[in-house]
Amino acid sequence: MEKRTDETSAHKEMRSADWFGKSDKMGFVHRSWLRNQGYPSDYFDGRPVIGICNTWSELTPCNGHLRELAEVVKRGVIEAGGFPLEFPVTSLGETIMRPTTMLFRNLAAMDTEESIRANPLDGVVLLTGCDKTTPSTLMGACSVDLPTLVIPGGPMLNGRFRGECLGSGSFNWMVKEKTIVESYSAEDILEAEIGVARSAGHCMTMGTASTMACMVEALGLTLPGAAAIPAVDARKKVMAQLSGRRIVQMAKENLKLSKVLTREAFENAIIVNAAIGGSTNFVIHLLAIAGRIGVNLQLEDFDRIGSKIPLLANLKPAGKYLMEDFYYAGGLPVVISQLKQYLHNDAVTINGQSLGENNHAPVCYNQDVIATIDKPVQQQAGIxxxxxxxxxxxxxxxxxxxxxxxxxxxxxxxxxxxxxxxxxxxxxxxxxxxxxxxxxxxxxxxxxxxxxxxxxxxxxxxxxxxxxxxxxxxxxxxxxxxxxxxxxxxxxxxxxxxxxxxxxxxxxxxxxxxxxxxxxxxxxxxxxxxxxxxxxxxxxxxAERGYVKLHIDHVQQAHLGADMDVLRGGSGSKVTRDLH
Missing domain, CATH: 3.50.30.80 (IlvD/EDD C-terminal domain-like)
Known part of the structure; x- marks a missing residue:
């Protein structure tokens, strides 16, 4: 028969001990129902419980591969002695949802926040991809402030059409022009449609999804080099497995989001976003994230800090190449290394090393894709x-x-x-x-x-x-x-x-x-x-009812990040009431 250890010292160090570490009636309840999934007793004896927050949905094409990726993360968590528990949250498919996913970003953030706080989690992995799934889950996680890291789902492979590379987002905005001016036929457009999004992953331009992936890496919330790995590259799975190992250590170290997301981290993200030619949506999402973690970030900071930064990434829509090319050229570590004179290089990241230590000597394999600081694509970029x-x-x-x-x-x-x-x-x-x-x-x-x-x-x-x-x-x-x-x-x-x-x-x-x-x-x-x-x-x-009514009544203006006034800040990880 299996035996369990009563209230070990490891249990007392973990938040999950309030659920699994007690010998009373509720401890019995919490453990016994989870046992119907076949977990052995040692899973309840002080292992850090890691929540895998999954934005997978068949209605979110960019995140359609995250179910498989979650299994790889679990493998890493178990290897490191953790107890992985996957949970779903509202998923936001930019290309499918109406009227706009931005209407539901704050709803997904609420879902994430309350799901994390209400459950016996010691650390959290956010599996993200499509535009709003990254900021929404991160906003929610910030309001709870547990040890948290992000695994970006990764971009698609380059789109292909008659020998050309197509951007899965950028071509959308050209359909009217191509039809009217260049006389593309319906068959031409269909052929482009079939070849423009040809693998799992999010948009492979430097659109909002890629910008959000680079944002979380620049903030220090991913393992180094995670942002640009294509979704179907085996190295994405390696990164996911290593991230699963790392989150267990973060839980033991109590390396919370608030220890990583400092003012310096936000300034680093603004500088990096300017150098990669990132999306304008970066502004509204970073403002909302700062409002959740308690960093005083203002709209004017994006201009003051980022508008004089050289553009280094030659990526669509501002440039020539796509994210697959960016990764092969060396990815975000090359950009960060080139920017060291502008950055707070001592900012801490989730692997315990500083941003500078993580990106001290990457190799650039194509300077037409990633330019040097001395010969940038453009002298001044940013917002x-x-x-x-x-x-x-x-x-x-x-x-x-x-x-x-x-x-x-x-x-x-x-x-x-x-x-x-x-x-x-x-x-x-x-x-x-x-x-x-x-x-x-x-x-x-x-x-x-x-x-x-x-x-x-x-x-x-x-x-x-x-x-x-x-x-x-x-x-x-x-x-x-x-x-x-x-x-x-x-x-x-x-x-x-x-x-x-x-x-x-x-x-x-x-x-x-x-x-x-x-x-x-x-x-x-x-x-x-x-x-x-x-x-x-x-x-x-x-609207006069439901979530949309709540949104209209409480949403803040764009210069504040368009979060809801009742959601700014956080309530921490303490559950408001328990059953004892």
Whole structure:
């Protein structure tokens, strides 16, 4: 017969001891029901219990391989003497969910937070991939603050189409242009569709998913080199197994998230994101993560810290290559090593070593993919934060993805009140618009849509595409896919639905954009602006019940990360009530 040890000293050191380490009635309950899965007695005698937080779902194509990856993580946990228990949380499939996964990011964060806190876990592994699955699970984990590491699911292999490499996200934004301008047939588009996403994994451009993977590595939350390994490369499984081993040690060391996610770690992430040409969505997610862990990060920090950093990664949508090429060239460790003069190299990471120690001498195998600090792809990259009467709390633009000729511009506003209004009128031949105009899209912010969709990079009018126009200034309170490019002003705050100045822009108003001067200005008098504000009526709420109602009532504006006001900060790992 198996025997169990009563309340060992190891048990007393672990949070899970409150569930499994007691000889009372509830200890009996907690252990006996789990035994129906066939666990032996020594699993309950002081082993660190490791929760594997899995965002696998068949409705999230980018995370479709995480069920298999979880088994590899378990192998590493068991090898290191831990007790792995996998659990599901809300999964967010960017390419499938409507109206937008951003509406549900905070819901997934709530799910993650409460699942971790409510269960007998000593450490947590976050299995992530698609855009929102990384920030949402990390936000939730931060609010509990247990030892936690991240295993990014990895990018797909390069898309292939008639001898070309295609980006699984970037080509999406070109379908209208390819059809109208380059006369792609339906068969051409189908062939591209079949070949653009040809393996497991997330988008292989430097879109939001890849940006989030690089973000967590730069923050120190992965083992070195984890971000860029393709999902189907055997080395991804090796990294997962080693991560399973490491989380057990982290639990024993009590190396909590708050010990890794310092102010210096956040600054490192901003610098690295600039150097890789990362997604603009990085801003809104990092702000939300900082709000959960208690680091005072401001929108202006992204400009102050990151806007003068050289661009080193020659990756789509700002460059030429894809994540598979990035990995073969040496991956993120090469970028981090090149940036050592800018970084806090002594920042601690989850393996117990500093960021500098982890990335002290990587080899670059292709300097066309990863440039040197002396000969960068672009001298200054990063995110520019704009201010002005059109965005009193800020707006952002990604200069590396924008048209340099439009970075200082004054143009006539062509206004669309909703995304439905845009779709109804943008291709009307009678629309009074030319390439010098500024497209203004309202009511696509956190409250107004609701959920702040990736529609800021709206397609240009068909009649202008036929003229050969490929870019125009577009301004909205929404977001843009990290796989997209263009001179697009995003995250205008306050948004139009809550009475931000964007709500009061009329057709024909002149708008001035000056990226170098960090200025976005609506050229009307203060008196006229006051008159319009007084006459404005807020739109009707988009929901009266359920989670969407909760989101509308509590979501914060973009410059604060669009988290819910009731979720910022954390409640720690203590369970609010127990049954004893």
């Amino acid at each position: 520019a934060v704009l201010k002005g009467n059109l965005c009193e709390q800020g707006a952002i633009i990604k200069p590396s993805a924008a048209n340099k000729e439009l970075m200082q511009h004054r143009g006539r506003a062509v206004v669309f009140d909703t995304i439905e209004d845009y779709h109804a009128r943008i291709d009307d031949p009678q629309l009074d618009i030319d390439e010098a105009c500024v497209i203004v899209l309202k009511n696509v912010g956190p409250v107004g849509y609701p959920g702040m969709p990736e529609v800021g990079n709206v397609d240009l009018p068909e009649k202008l595409l036929r003229k050969g126009i490929r870019d125009m200034i577009r301004i909205s309170d929404g977001r843009m896919s990290g796989t997209a490019a263009g001179t697009v002003v995003l995250h205008v705050s306050p948004e139009s639905a809550v009475g931000g100045t964007l709500a009061f822009v009329h057709d024909g108003d002149m708008i001035e954009l000056d990226v170098a001067g960090r200025r976005l200005h609506l050229d009307i008098t203060d008196e006229e602006l006051a008159r319009r504000r007084a006459a404005w009526q807020p739109p009707e709420p988009m």
